[in-house]
Amino acid sequence: MRLKCPANFRIIRLPCTGKIDVIHILRAFEKGADGVYVVGCMEGDCHFKSGNFRARKRVEQASKILDKIGVGGERVKMYNLSSGEGPLFAQYSIEMDKKIRELGPNPVKTALQAKKKAA
Amino acid sequence: MIIASKKPIEEIIQEVKDYKRLLILGCNECVTVCEAGGKKEVEVLASALRMHFIKEGEEKKIDERTLERQCDHEYLEEIRDVVDQYDAILSLACGVGVQFTAEKYHSTPLLPGVNTCFLGANEQRGMWTERCQACGSCVLARTGGICPISRCAKRVMNGPCGGSGRGKCEINKELDCAWQLIIDRLRDLGRLDDYEIVAPIKDWSTERSGGPRKVVREDVQV
Ligand code: SF4
Numbered sequence: 639m640r641l642k643c644p645a646n647f648r649i650i651r652l653p654c655t656g657k658i659d660v661i662h663i664l665r666a667f668e669k670g671a672d673g674v675y676v677v678g679c680m681e682g683d684c685h686f687k688s689g690n691f692r693a694r695k696r697v698e699q700a701s702k703i704l705d706k707i708g709v710g711g712e713r714v715k716m717y718n719l720s721s722g723e724g725p726l727f728a729q730y731s732i733e734m735d736k737k738i739r740e741l742g743p744n745p746v747k748t749a750l751q752a753k754k755k756a757a
Numbered sequence: 758m759i760i761a762s763k764k765p766i767e768e769i770i771q772e773v774k775d776y777k778r779l780l781i782l783g784c785n786e787c788v789t790v791c792e793a794g795g796k797k798e799v800e801v802l803a804s805a806l807r808m809h810f811i812k813e814g815e816e817k818k819i820d821e822r823t824l825e826r827q828c829d830h831e832y833l834e835e836i837r838d839v840v841d842q843y844d845a846i847l848s849l850a851c852g853v854g855v856q857f858t859a860e861k862y863h864s865t866p867l868l869p870g871v872n873t874c875f876l877g878a879n880e881q882r883g884m885w886t887e888r889c890q891a892c893g894s895c896v897l898a899r900t901g902g903i904c905p906i907s908r909c910a911k912r913v914m915n916g917p918c919g920g921s922g923r924g925k926c927e928i929n930k931e932l933d934c935a936w937q938l939i940i941d942r943l944r945d946l947g948r949l950d951d952y953e954i955v956a957p958i959k960d961w962s963t964e965r966s967g968g969p970r971k972v973v974r975e976d977v978q979v
């Protein structure tokens with residue numbers, strides 16, 4: 639299956655989305671990412687029972703923090719799909735890419751770049 | 758353990774905004790277990806604050822450190838050689854930890870990063886409930902192991918009061934009446950006779966009303 643995906647995102651593999659923590663998401667933004675999305679298995683299908691539910695909660699927590707510090711909570715999102723849904727995976731990446739383009743670059747990155755230029 | 762809850766990040770931003778070099782100091786004990794001020798929370802808060810101030814174009818140094826405990830001299834000594842590098846410390850320990858750190862590092866401003874709530878238990882994931890008010894003279898032996906001081910809204914010593922209905926407290930329909938719990942458990946234990954004993958007037962001098970308290974143990978002092 640050859641599917642078209644935006645080329646500007648990096649895939650970070652996890653043994654289970656339950657491994658993701660708020661700090662991992664925040665660090666991505668601190669390092670300049672414009673958006674982060676987590677793709678877990680379908681709800682109810684987690685091999686470890688509640689990994690994807692934990693991930694969803696952590697994505698929500700990160701989103702709240704990003705809102706409060708003015709980076710923007712919509713820059714993070716949780717998706718669910720089953721392993722056989724390649725086209726959906728591609729669709730989600732296109733959707734996320736579009737949304738982030740609308741939101742513009744991560745303001746933390748912009749501020750850091752401006753500082754570098756000034757120096 | 759001591760239960761604390763995180764302070765809103767907006768409040769913390771206000772408190773720390775005037776300090777250029779900040780140390781966020783976590784504690785490995787109670788506040789780690791109740792997910793308010795352990796290493797993880799320190800990391801998340803530090804990252805969020807760094808991003809916030811970078812975005813605002815403010816130059817700040819925000820470092821992270823988590824001690825085994827902040828209510829013990831020996832662990833607090835571990836930061837003595839770095840403390841001069843900071844304009845303030847934001848402590849995520851309970852109020853005890855914040856104060857003990859402040860006492861030790863007299864010339865460094867100390868800010869609390871959590872709200873210290875009560876002495877309680879981890880009743881279920883994400884839920885902590887009060888169990889003890891440290892009254893200094895425990896009556897649990899007579900009350901079926903259920904504390905009427907921390908769990909009864911009126912701290913009634915010979916309860917229940919007239920506001921107990923269907924096992925619930927009159928202040929809140931979700932709240933169990935402590936005295937109902939006491940009677941139920943005494944019955945299950947076959948010790949309802951204990952309930953008949955009228956509790957003597959409690960000596961509150963061992964509680965906070967007697968002023969700040971102190972425990973001295975000469976047998977362990979060296
Ligand atoms: S400083 Fe507070 S949170 Fe830390 S161990 Fe001591 S009592 Fe517990």
Ligand code: SF4
Pocket residue numbers: 888889890891892893894895896897904905906907
């Ligand atoms: S009787 Fe006093 S010491 Fe015992 S649990 Fe209640 S408040 Fe704590």
